Amino acid sequence: MSAPDSPRTRTQRPRRHDPDRRERIVAACLDVIAEHGVAGTSHRRVAAAADVPLGSMTYHFDGMDELLREAFGSFARGAAAQFERRMAGARTPGEAVQAVTTLITHDVFATQRDLVLSHELYTLAARDPAYRTLTNDWMRRSRDALGRHFDPATCRVLDAFVEGMTIHRALDTEPHDDVDVLDAVRRLAQVP
Template sequence: MDDRGTRNGRKAAGHEERRARRHDPQRRERILDAALDVLVADGVAGLTHRKVASRADAPLGSVTYHFASLADLRAQAFAWYVEQRSAEYEALFTEVATREDLVDVLADMVEGGPSRHRSAVLGFELHLAALRDPALRALTQEWTRASRAVLARFTGPETAARLDALLEGMIMHALLSADREPREETRAAIAQTLGPAIGSET
């Protein structure tokens, strides 16, 4: 094959590659997931289009095409987080049948794990960003309403509000503390906030 044939072959291959990359229906969601990863690793101040493009394995131009400004990318990433987290949070309670089940699920939430640690960090990043960006406060309010509505199914609205505040404080303490709180102390604090059981179990 002469040089012209080689160039034509490379051009055709490049065209096929670009066409394959353009046909990527999940790219926007992958970019949002990558933005959340950057927010966990580097915080709001460390979020850049370039970091997100690298994490998403997407062209920089694709990121700026979907999200023209960094503020837009940040807002849509947090909205994506709230949507996902609301569904995940509700799923945690699908098998709760007794008061003890509820206490155990909430204690697990405080103790966390890698996936819950990531979610908690994103939640606190969102709240911190919302202090400085009023446009994000609707998202924090949406998340608070959703989480309290789930808890209220088991506790009623007033207790749900107190329990939600307790959980946020305990989760933050667990993230920052070098020493793990004994599980029984976590369960005791949750049970006290729930109040006395009615009968044997609810």
Template structure:
């Protein structure tokens, strides 16, 4: 009795995650407009068909990739704020967020700019941005008033943007945070 040939091919359980990470790498290098299935596959070192198998539409792929970015950035943001035991520590945590690599590094900045730009033209991406902002504000409200949370969230975004172009001293940022935190 002949036995069936043994299956040698196995699906990579991490393939979807690999594709999402490669998508973000590709966006960071080429922008949303320069991102293609082919470039993503090349970046991930996987067959092109794997990308289209998991993500039949580019919009679905971009939505999930940017949602992953927002989730990861917010997780780092919340973890930093969650260590704060009082208002002074929360102020210092905000400075760490503004100057931190995970939340404000060059790659994260580039991807955030791409997300902002893409969200302006794509309503579904606006929801990703809105969710991210609402989560950030809710984390800030654990330590500050709702008004202060809105102001501090705007300061965080603005300072990260400014820091990508011109240097800003941490001491100056702390003073700004201290002032806004009293709203």
């Protein structure tokens, strides 16, 4: 009978060098939320999706709330940056109207994943002021991007229209005509 290995004689596996682990966990969290909703998101599911040991979850995040805030913060910042890029490309009022139209018809909620993640974030923000900070920052960035081309009152109306129209288009079972959106944006922006 051989003696059990002492800690000194056991072969130790080299530590895995994984500098992007935290970011991978955040991205995996968004994937899990998109598939299972916030209610179905757990440390175990996120760890499996990120291909990390379960212990990595508590090493990198104090708890599920911190992970959710990080994940939704990343999602909101990405969506705001896309909005800013689209609006930055416009040089004239007509191009700004077209940019808003394209945001509605092609950019916002371009995928089912984006739709689900947005609505999961909205639901959290409706219940918890900590998440409202994320949505308010997202709205502020959107309005600032619109503000390059429109007055503040028009920016608020257009931002609300972008949100509302994209939700309707994403959830409606009837086909949509992009020309209708363009006409509505022109009316709201008062640009012929």
